[in-house]
Amino acid sequence: MTESLDSERMACWRAYIEASQRLFTQLEDDLRADGELSFADYHVLVLLSEAPGQRLRMGELAGRLVFSPSRLTYQISTMQRRGLVTRQSCPGDRRGSEAVLTAAGLLTLREAAPGHLASVRRHLMDDLDDAEVTTLTRVFDRLGRRLRADRDATSTHRDT
Amino acid sequence: MTESLDSERMACWRAYIEASQRLFTQLEDDLRADGELSFADYHVLVLLSEAPGQRLRMGELAGRLVFSPSRLTYQISTMQRRGLVTRQSCPGDRRGSEAVLTAAGLLTLREAAPGHLASVRRHLMDDLDDAEVTTLTRVFDRLGRRLRADRDATSTHRDT
DNA sequence: GACGGCTTGTTAAAATTTGAAGGAGTGCTA
DNA sequence: TAGCACTCCTTCAAATTTTAACAAGCCGTC
Known part of the structure; x- marks a missing residue:
């Protein structure tokens, strides 16, 4: 099971996967x-x-959000039912629609934000020193940019 | 939306979330x-x-795996149907059962591993230098350990 | 040795996510 | 301006995941 990834990088990969999974769950x-x-x-x-x-x-x-179209449709529908957002047909392009934040949605966000951010701090950020933050930001910025580019590239062409 | 997380850490957090999401999807x-x-x-x-x-x-x-019990039950059931694993009742504890790898399962893993690892390298690892790998490993090892500990702690007690 | 409290894993039903297919609309081209 | 290829979003069915019970077995005490 070790073909093509030296053991240090393998350990890195595993630690990353597992910790991320736990973090998101938490x-x-x-x-x-x-x-x-x-x-x-x-x-x-x-x-x-x-x-x-x-x-x-x-x-x-x-x-x-990195959501599939149908997933987002569902997501927005439930939020609409709860009054957090509204749907409006997109001016200038009648195919499209836009999700619009409601006052209630904004209020809900404002209520949830402090707790959520505290949670992010508690579980992740408070434990990182500045150098680590810098490195993580650099790495994941680069990664995100590259993956975004890959996606755009492969959705246009038809191969690979 | 910036309460309690300075903008650098906020950027770090966002980059991490988004890139990870894309990576796992990819x-x-x-x-x-x-x-x-x-x-x-x-x-x-x-x-x-x-x-x-x-x-x-x-x-x-x-x-x-950071799976819920019922999710794992389902997961193993489908893998069992496909012949990748078997279920055996756990010797010494008749409540439990264990998942056992089959020869076919091992073979399937061996066939899939090179491609998957290449994918991990291509999308993530090849782009990291050694210092970055070291930092990521340190950070996520620590994070994983801590989250595991938190989980064990809160599952025992009944509060917070 | 038997009650009471836990732990294990499964099940059943509801909620969510995926994936294929479709209805509309856009925009280019002839 | 009709035709056609493509984009946008939704819908529907099937697959997966969650949530809330459950059935069994373990374990300590009495």
Whole structure:
């Protein structure tokens, strides 16, 4: 099982996978423990709250969340039912629709944010020194950029 | 949305989340592109292949995979249907059962491993220098250890 | 040796996610 | 401006995951 990845990198990879899995699970649990938000709900609210007009095209939102289109449709539908967002047809392109943050959605985000951020700090950030933060940021920025590029490349062409 | 996390750490956090999401998605896609294995399938096979007797208690396996008990039950059931693993009742504790790797399962793992590891290298590892690997390993080892400890602590007590 | 409290893993039903297919609309090209 | 290839989002069915019970077995005490 060791072909092509030296044992140091293998250990790195495993530690990363496992810790990340645990972290995401933990954050999700914390988030549900106060409000009635999931991690996905929270991220949708954050992205919308930062967008101009507090609204985003479905496709754009799906891209940023790394969600499949149908998953986002479902996600937004449930949030709409709960009054956190609204759907509006996209001006200028009648195919599209945008998700729009509601006042209630914004309020919900404001209520959930402190607790969630505290959770992020507690479980992850407080334990990192500045050099580590710098390295992580550099690594994951680069990685994200590259994976985004790969995706754009392969969705256009038809091969590989 | 910036309460209690300075902007550098916030950026770090976001980069980490997004890149990880993309990476896991990409690896899953690659894995499915050759064999008929999911990321979860693959990890089950790896863990079993390394375990003494190539077998593990359901609970132990669930703990390592960060799966809920019922999720693991389902996971193992589908793998059993495909002939990758077997279930045996646990000697010495008639409540439990263990998942056991089959010859076919081991073979499947051996076929899938090179491609998967190449994928890990290509999408992640090849782009990291040694210092970065060292830092990531340190950070995620520590994080994993801590989260594991937290989990053990809170499952015993009943509060917070 | 038997009650009471735990732990193990499974099951059943509800919630979510995926993947294929479709309805609409856009936009280029002839 | 009709035709056609493509994009956007949704829908539907199937697969997966979660959640809440459960059935069994373990373990200590009495």
